[in-house]
Amino acid sequence: MITLRxxxxxxxxFAVEDITFDVPQGAYGIVIGPTGAGKTTLVEAIAGLVPxxxxxxxxxxxxxxxAAPERRRLSLVYQHAYLFPHLSVRENVAYGAVGANVxxxxxxxxxxxxxxxxxxxxxxxxxxxxVALARALARRPEVLLLDEPFAALDPRRRVVxxxxxxxxxxxxxxxxxxxxxxxxxxxxxxDVGVVLDRGRVLQAGPPEELFRRPASPxxxxxxxxxxVLAGRAQPIRDAEPDWAPGADAEDMEHAVAFTTGPITIxxxxxxxxxxxxAVIRADEIWLxxxxxxSSVRNQFQGRVLELSxxxxxxxxxxxxxxxxxxxxxxxxxxxxxxxxxxxxxxAAFKATAVHLC
Amino acid sequence: MPTLxxxxxxxxxxxxxxxxxxxxxxxxxxxLFLLFLVAPLVGLVGAGGLRxxxxxxxxxxxxxxxxxxxxxxxxxxxxxxxGATPVAYALARGRFRGRALLxxxxxxxxxxxxxVAGIALLLVLARGTPLGAALWTLGLQVTGxxxxxxxxxxFVSAPLYVSAAREAxxxxxxxxxxxxxxxxxTRWRAMRRVTLPLAWKGLLAAAIVAWxxxxxxxxxxxxxxxxxxxxxxxxxxxxxxxxxxxxxPVAAVLVLLALIPLAALRALRGDDLLPxxxx
Numbered sequence: 176m177i178t179l180r181x182x183x184x185x186x187x188x189f190a191v192e193d194i195t196f197d198v199p200q201g202a203y204g205i206v207i208g209p210t211g212a213g214k215t216t217l218v219e220a221i222a223g224l225v226p227x228x229x230x231x232x233x234x235x236x237x238x239x240x241x242a243a244p245e246r247r248r249l250s251l252v253y254q255h256a257y258l259f260p261h262l263s264v265r266e267n268v269a270y271g272a273v274g275a276n277v278x279x280x281x282x283x284x285x286x287x288x289x290x291x292x293x294x295x296x297x298x299x300x301x302x303x304x305x306v307a308l309a310r311a312l313a314r315r316p317e318v319l320l321l322d323e324p325f326a327a328l329d330p331r332r333r334v335v336x337x338x339x340x341x342x343x344x345x346x347x348x349x350x351x352x353x354x355x356x357x358x359x360x361x362x363x364x365x366d367v368g369v370v371l372d373r374g375r376v377l378q379a380g381p382p383e384e385l386f387r388r389p390a391s392p393x394x395x396x397x398x399x400x401x402x403v404l405a406g407r408a409q410p411i412r413d414a415e416p417d418w419a420p421g422a423d424a425e426d427m428e429h430a431v432a433f434t435t436g437p438i439t440i441x442x443x444x445x446x447x448x449x450x451x452x453a454v455i456r457a458d459e460i461w462l463x464x465x466x467x468x469s470s471v472r473n474q475f476q477g478r479v480l481e482l483s484x485x486x487x488x489x490x491x492x493x494x495x496x497x498x499x500x501x502x503x504x505x506x507x508x509x510x511x512x513x514x515x516x517x518x519x520x521x522a523a524f525k526a527t528a529v530h531l532c
Numbered sequence: 533m534p535t536l537x538x539x540x541x542x543x544x545x546x547x548x549x550x551x552x553x554x555x556x557x558x559x560x561x562x563x564l565f566l567l568f569l570v571a572p573l574v575g576l577v578g579a580g581g582l583r584x585x586x587x588x589x590x591x592x593x594x595x596x597x598x599x600x601x602x603x604x605x606x607x608x609x610x611x612x613x614x615g616a617t618p619v620a621y622a623l624a625r626g627r628f629r630g631r632a633l634l635x636x637x638x639x640x641x642x643x644x645x646x647x648v649a650g651i652a653l654l655l656v657l658a659r660g661t662p663l664g665a666a667l668w669t670l671g672l673q674v675t676g677x678x679x680x681x682x683x684x685x686x687f688v689s690a691p692l693y694v695s696a697a698r699e700a701x702x703x704x705x706x707x708x709x710x711x712x713x714x715x716x717x718t719r720w721r722a723m724r725r726v727t728l729p730l731a732w733k734g735l736l737a738a739a740i741v742a743w744x745x746x747x748x749x750x751x752x753x754x755x756x757x758x759x760x761x762x763x764x765x766x767x768x769x770x771x772x773x774x775x776x777x778x779x780x781p782v783a784a785v786l787v788l789l790a791l792i793p794l795a796a797l798r799a800l801r802g803d804d805l806l807p808x809x810x811x
Contacts, residue, residue, distance in 0.1 A: 219710070222710070222714050223713070223714075224707075224710040224713065224714070243713070243718070243719075244710070244713035244714050245713050245714070245715075245716050245717060245718055247714070249714060250714055250715065251710070251711060251714040253707060253711070257705070257707050257708055257710075257711045259708065259711075259712075259726055259730075260730065261729045261730060270712070270715050270725075271712075271714075271715025271716045271717075310715070311714075311715075314715055314716065320714075
């Protein structure tokens with residue numbers, strides 16, 4: 176288990192400040208943030224390579240805020256592997272290994288048996304990263320820290336390395352904290368997501384929550400929510416039980432009218448009247464050639480501006496009274512609906528698909 | 533119809549006409565510079581090299597002087613390695629207050645005239661000073677002794693070692709040590725298992741440079757120690773006492789001696805004497 180409480184650390188002029196989050200025992204945590212957010216500084220602070228100037232770090236329940244790196248029972252894998260260039264593949268994997276049998280096991284599992292005697296300088300980028308992972312895991316760490324471990328790999332190799340790591344992770348159930356700038360990694364791998372920017376945590380929680388309920392427009396934009404609209408929110412007296420006499424208004428989600436430009440969107444939430452942002456994921460928006468009679472509260476007529484096919488998914492940008500809305504539909508649906516720039520369509524989404532922040 | 537600005541090609545054309553002349557001028561300046569550096573050394577070795585080598589067999593004073601020079605320089609280099617390596621490491625890795633000032637102080641002996649360095653050492657290490665008296669009671673006489681020669685050599689060569697060793701450590705990414713520490717190494721163990729093996733070529737090159745500098749020292753040594761005579765002092769003495777003809781062989785032998793560290797450095801850097809064919 177990794178627990179950080181108001182942790183601050185500094186490297187030169189750059190600092191991470193007031194970092195608080197938990198990664199439960201055996202969980203897979205993801206720190207997401209743009210380049211320069213402080214992700215590597217954070218990981219190095221947890222590893223003990225950068226001193227923590229304030230706050231508390233516990234690993235597996237022990238306070239290790241000031242402990243030397245070698246006492247933390249963790250391993251760290253950087254994006255650029257940092258294999259010891261004066262050692263062979265086998266010697267690298269054996270460097271901190273708990274036993275010779277573990278070295279042999281790791282070499283076999285990561286398919287490194289044939290290159291075990293080679294100097295690491297001659298390995299490809301993918302092989303180097305496999306050796307780095309094997310070396311880290313041969314120590315049998317209680318916590319594995321991964322700093323963009325897949326970023327330097329080609330897509331095919333990335334799948335292989337990620338799959339092998341996941342297999343070992345599910346077998347051993349150590350705690351993992353992985354840093355990435357790629358929000359797709361967070362959705363694919365994580366139990367806990369932490370969004371970091373400019374040295375501070377913007378939001379921490381299950382990745383699903385980050386995707387569906389981003390705490391701010393910055394988080395929404397970073398994690399790839401396609402529709403982030405600025406406007407004004409106003410709670411509305413809609414129908415019971417929303418405003419039923421005696422109901423505890425603080426605990427209930429209210430119907431909200433969110434106005435952006437000439438359109439008004441129906442949403443739900445706890446909102447203070449005034450300026451707000453509405454976040455709608457592209458895959459929550461449906462497209463139809465005719466107005467549909469359904470429970471969907473938001474339905475707007477618009478005109479297709481652009482289609483961006485990407486394999487089985489096509490992103491369709493629809494102009495709704497000057498507001499561009501991006502919908503993600505299957506490419507097959509886009510073909511069946513004969514979508515093309517200039518075509519009139521209806522874009523619809525449920526009030527529950529609108530997240531206000 | 534709008535008029536388009538004319539694109540002139542006058543300047544590049546003029547430059548291309550001047551290019552051959554510029555090339556000749558640059559080549560001439562470089563040749564003169566190389567001639568200035570090489571001619572005295574080649575002249576010296578040519579005039580006294582063979583006689584110097586022959587003298588090595590017959591002139592016991594020259595032999596003793598060379599042995600003393602090489603021995604004292606080796607000892608000074610060993611002391612520099614022992615004392616200055618941690619300093620170089622601290623300067624490369626440490627983020628402490630006063631680091632820049634410490635680096636500047638260590639560089640200072642490189643910038644002062646070497647007789648001044650000798651005078652400074654004399655002020656601290658002469659028998660009449662507290663430190664010199666303490667050393668005397670320990671049986672270490674600095675002035676007029678091998679100890680003084682080693683001190684003078686160490687003073688002028690150690691800063692070069694620190695500077696080059698610091699560069700060698702700088703070239704090793706600290707994250708290698710970081711990874712080693714997360715794999716269970718203490719700071720010292722990580723340094724021994726990772727940093728030193730990665731920096732050893734640079735450290736050895738630093739030691740060779742320091743040794744070469746120590747061998748060639750004259751100004752600081754002659755203030756502290758006239759006897760026993762190192763090779764540079766012997767060559768000076770023979771020049772002043774017997775003239776150029778007697779000084780030439782000793783001086784030529786010193787130039788030939790300097791080729792040893794030069795060759796070692798080149799071998800360490802993997803430089804070839806002949807250009808490699810391009811693949």
